[in-house]
Amino acid sequence: MSEFDLIARYFAQPARAHPGAHTLLGPGDDCALLRLPPGEVLAISSDMLVEDRHFFAGADPFMLGHKALAVNLSDLAAMGARPLGFTLALALPAADEAWLAAFSAGLLRLAREADCALIGGDTTRGPLNICITVFGSLPPQAALRRDGAKAGDQVWVSGSLGEARLGLAWLSGEALPDADPAWREAACARLHLPAPRLALGQALRGVASAALDISDGLAGDLGHILQASGVAAQLHAEALPAGPALASCDAARRLEYMLSGGDDYELCFCAPPAQQARVRQIGRELDLALHCIGEIVPGRGLQVLDPQGLPLSLQLNSFDHFRTS
Numbered sequence: 116m117s118e119f120d121l122i123a124r125y126f127a128q129p130a131r132a133h134p135g136a137h138t139l140l141g142p143g144d145d146c147a148l149l150r151l152p153p154g155e156v157l158a159i160s161s162d163m164l165v166e167d168r169h170f171f172a173g174a175d176p177f178m179l180g181h182k183a184l185a186v187n188l189s190d191l192a193a194m195g196a197r198p199l200g201f202t203l204a205l206a207l208p209a210a211d212e213a214w215l216a217a218f219s220a221g222l223l224r225l226a227r228e229a230d231c232a233l234i235g236g237d238t239t240r241g242p243l244n245i246c247i248t249v250f251g252s253l254p255p256q257a258a259l260r261r262d263g264a265k266a267g268d269q270v271w272v273s274g275s276l277g278e279a280r281l282g283l284a285w286l287s288g289e290a291l292p293d294a295d296p297a298w299r300e301a302a303c304a305r306l307h308l309p310a311p312r313l314a315l316g317q318a319l320r321g322v323a324s325a326a327l328d329i330s331d332g333l334a335g336d337l338g339h340i341l342q343a344s345g346v347a348a349q350l351h352a353e354a355l356p357a358g359p360a361l362a363s364c365d366a367a368r369r370l371e372y373m374l375s376g377g378d379d380y381e382l383c384f385c386a387p388p389a390q391q392a393r394v395r396q397i398g399r400e401l402d403l404a405l406h407c408i409g410e411i412v413p414g415r416g417l418q419v420l421d422p423q424g425l426p427l428s429l430q431l432n433s434f435d436h437f438r439t440s
């Protein structure tokens with residue numbers, strides 16, 4: 116196959132896959148053209164997935180296609196944006212037709228579910244590397260930024276934490292206790308098939324004071340909100356929502372994975388106590404568990420408190436591509 120045959124066979128979408136209100140011109144020209152809804156601005160995010168860095172060599176291509184788009188959609192969710200479209204830059208060692216069929220199926224299935232069309236990109240030969248740039252829109256005053264947290268706000272997270280890290284531990288061959296095979300499957304699914312919380316992000320417009328998605332671990336990612344907002348936080352260890360598969364782990368490992376595991380792609384957000392009823396209502400409307408796990412306080416830094424309200428002594432590190440130890 117030529118480069119253009121590859122694109123036409125595996126990444127061309129039928130016209131119905133292009134939301135007409137957004138995409139004026141999709142793949143096939145020098146640029147794509149997007150129409151912005153009146154009164155809204157662009158929200159743009161880009162992520163790269165590199166073989167043997169972000170995923171194992173030989174990873175399932177269907178799940179890889181899903182995750183490549185999901186991690187970008189999660190950034191839109193964290194901002195409260197609605198998806199418009201995305202571009203794909205793909206480096207491939209070879210044009211493996213079976214791999215491409217599965218990868219594109221996983222990628223485009225999520226694109227349809229999110230109403231987010233593939234509008235362009237590039238392909239080349241090289242070590243396997245996937246780069247997606249996603250475009251969304253929202254009213255500028257509705258953006259869920261990182262710098263709006265205030266002392267007195269409550270800290271919330273969606274869903275559950277730690278299972279993706281547990282799935283990685285199993286796949287990496289770390290020494291772990293025996294577990295129900297169903298729990299292993301669930302943990303690995305959380306790692307490979309994250310669910311971007313797009314509906315939640317949009318519902319939190321005007322409710323949350325600050326938000327982000329949890330990609331590198333709750334403690335490190337929440338730290339970005341604290342730094343941008345010039346505040347501190349206290350989290351309650353017993354309030355952290357452990358994924359069911361973590362029941363096979365001891366308490367110390369559960370806490371470590373929930374706080375610094377990464378790859379959860381849940382939303383962490385802050386909201387004034389006056390919005391608590393609305394937050395809980397949003398959770399019911401979306402059938403999504405939302406957990407109040409702490410509060411914003413004056414000062415700097417993050418404390419995790421035990422059930423007696425005493426600070427735990429923890430060494431927490433979020434994922435960093437350039438950390439050497």
